[in-house]
Amino acid sequence: MDERELARRSVAGFGEMIALLGRWGVGAGAVIRGPALVGARIDSAGPSPWFNAGVVPFGAAPAADNAALPFCVWSVERSVPGRVERPDLLMPAMGVQLDEPGLDLAAGEVVLGEPSLAVLGEINERAYADEGVFAPLVRPLRDERVRTHGVSEGGAFVCVAISLTLGDDVCIHYVATERAHRRRGHAGRLVRAVMAGARERGARTATLQASPDGLSVYERIGFRPVAELRAFVRPG
16 A cells, blocks of 8 residues: 555544544534535634644645634644745654564553543643544444553543544544653553554554654654645634
């Protein structure tokens, strides 16, 4: 599978996840789904590039800006009509084939489980200092393609993630570790476990988008950058 297809899958997973948060956290009217943008206008999230956002599908041309669009438009293109780029938010889209030789998905000694969406939202908010935005959007989410994953210590979850299955790709989102439990390898073990489980269920690829903190973790697992997602907001 070439890098363009991995990029298409990563970008599609990002947009679909935002659309799901809008559908379940706000209502069907918040969802944006068209040939030029997939995501959601979530005004309660304010100027959030992660939730009040849409993603231009890979290979599509960004549409001109209009008042109905969300705060942020993500695209692999270098410009979006009527928008200005936020270079500080540049984010690699990453992917990996799950049958690649040498791909090590052994999670080691780890206690895995399925945290509730409420717990997953709370841990993400604490990890990213974004209180009151993500948890109300993710708690109501109901979609058979979505699974929650977590590593626990002492009976409590300390590292969590969501996976979204689109066709034979597993898109991994919202990986977060409690601050007191970082630098212990929890995120790497959890992502490997998510990938291994998805491969057993027939997935061919895994994709995600990396924050600066997570980039080296994902590269060690085997993910490689396949595109750059750029964030575009309205001037001023």
